[in-house]
Amino acid sequence: MADKQATRDAYGKALVALGEKNKNLVVLDADLSKSTKTADFAKAYPERFINAGIAEANMVGVAGGLAIAGKTVFVSSFAMFASGRAFEQIRNTVAYPKLNVKIAATHAGITVGEDGASHQAIEDIALMRAVPNMTVVVPADGVEATQAVQTLADMKGPAYLRLGRLAVPVIFDENYKFELGKGVIMREGKGVAIFACGMMVAVALEAAEMLKTEGIDAAVINIHTIKPIDVELVSRYAAKCGAVVTAEEHNIIGGLGSAVAEVLSEHCPVPMARVGVMDIFGESGKPADLLVKYGLTAENIALHAKSVIVRK
Numbered sequence: 001m002a003d004k005q006a007t008r009d010a011y012g013k014a015l016v017a018l019g020e021k022n023k024n025l026v027v028l029d030a031d032l033s034k035s036t037k038t039a040d041f042a043k044a045y046p047e048r049f050i051n052a053g054i055a056e057a058n059m060v061g062v063a064g065g066l067a068i069a070g071k072t073v074f075v076s077s078f079a080m081f082a083s084g085r086a087f088e089q090i091r092n093t094v095a096y097p098k099l100n101v102k103i104a105a106t107h108a109g110i111t112v113g114e115d116g117a118s119h120q121a122i123e124d125i126a127l128m129r130a131v132p133n134m135t136v137v138v139p140a141d142g143v144e145a146t147q148a149v150q151t152l153a154d155m156k157g158p159a160y161l162r163l164g165r166l167a168v169p170v171i172f173d174e175n176y177k178f179e180l181g182k183g184v185i186m187r188e189g190k191g192v193a194i195f196a197c198g199m200m201v202a203v204a205l206e207a208a209e210m211l212k213t214e215g216i217d218a219a220v221i222n223i224h225t226i227k228p229i230d231v232e233l234v235s236r237y238a239a240k241c242g243a244v245v246t247a248e249e250h251n252i253i254g255g256l257g258s259a260v261a262e263v264l265s266e267h268c269p270v271p272m273a274r275v276g277v278m279d280i281f282g283e284s285g286k287p288a289d290l291l292v293k294y295g296l297t298a299e300n301i302a303l304h305a306k307s308v309i310v311r312k
Contacts, residue, residue: 004167007198008106010142012037014149015074019045022153026066030056030077035165036106038076056081060089060101067099071180072153078112079105079121079162083128094158102152103128104161109249110294111166111199122277126254128160129227135159135180136227138248138256140201141170144224147178155158155180162198164249166287169202183230185237190218192305193237193244197223197256200247200275206298207247210238211305229259230244231267238268243308245273247301252276271311273304281303 003249019025019041028050035041042049052059053122056077063073076082081089082105094101110120116145129136137152137159139145145163152159171186187208196204201222208218219237223229244264246257257274264272277294 003170004123005142005166005170006167007139007142007145007163008037008165010145011104011106011149011161012040014146016044018150018153019048022072024070025070025153026050026071026073027157028052028059028073028075030054030059030081032077035078036076036104056086057089057248060086060090061093063101063196064089064093064099067101068096071100073101074104075101076104076106078119079108079124080119082141083121083124083160087127087134091131095187098133099277100156100158102159102161104149104163106163107165108162109164109198110282110290110296111164111249113165113287113290114284118275119279120282122251122282123254125226125248125250125256126164126258129259130254133158134227135160135225137180137225138162138197139224140198140222141168141172143170143172143179144178147176148224150179150182164199168199170220171205181225181228181230181235183233184222185219185225186222187218189217189219190241191217192309193219193221194247194301194305195221195223195244195256195260196247197226198249200249200296202300203296203298204247207301207305210298210302216305216309223256223260226256226259230262231263234250234260234263235267238264238270242312243271245275245301245304245308247275247296250276251279253279273308275301275304
């Protein structure tokens with residue numbers, strides 16, 4: 001198994017495998033198929049692939065029509081364009097009538113890197129989880145992304161699958177079983193609970209190792225499904241640990257941090273801190289440098305963990 005893999009790469013391979021089993025599957029792309037990796041599906045099944053051009057709103061509208069005709073439809077573009085330019089069509093054409101369309105958006109977050117703020121979607125989770133009927137999934141690695149594609153294809157109704165450009169550590173093996181809406185306990189602990197999603201799950205595990213050297217026992221939980229969130233698991237670990245940190249490659253407003261805060265406020269209020277993009281736009285730069293500049297690091301998670309422990 002590869003040490004690192006971009007979730008967009010796993011998505012491309014998963015689509016091809018799914019296309020062989022599901023003859024009802026149709027894939028659309030907004031002229032970015034080489035980058036989103038839907039080019040793999042286009043090569044294998046050209047009769048079931050549509051390049052909609054740089055017309056994201058129209059692409060989603062076409063997807064809605066295909067879904068009404070009984071097709072299982074995946075549409076792809078960069079997260080900035082998929083969630084932003086096509087928002088009205090996702091809301092009114094797909095989510096409102098509960099159509100079987102999956103929005104698989106790649107190049108999410110600041111790790112798009114040199115493309116800069118205009119292409120770095122840091123608000124897409126907030127937009128998508130606020131839409132009724134929408135399921136929102138953020139895989140932590142290629143293994144999880146592969147299984148999420150299959151699961152969402154089998155699920156009836158709309159979904160948003162958030163994928164990344166950057167190769168990230170592979171943290172799961174062939175025995176892993178993805179379950180929609182169920183968080184994954186990556187590491188047991190009772191001193192502080194770190195809830196993470198996407199590429200930040202691997203970073204949270206690093207932070208837990210750092211905290212261990214200081215005698216702090218941190219639990220790490222992968223919340224791959226932002227909506228519907230695993231209320232029971234979040235509440236249980238908040239109660240067990242008495243302090244919570246969230247970590248995401250997204251604005252701290254409206255994403256995982258907000259979702260967890262909503263659960264805690266209603267079920268188990270405890271001290272909490274959010275690690276993410278601090279409500280500012282990104283900028284052009286190398287992904288590794290941007291992660292450091294915007295505080296998406298194991299060191300920053302550990303720092304916030306210690307701050308919430310003091311507040312118990």
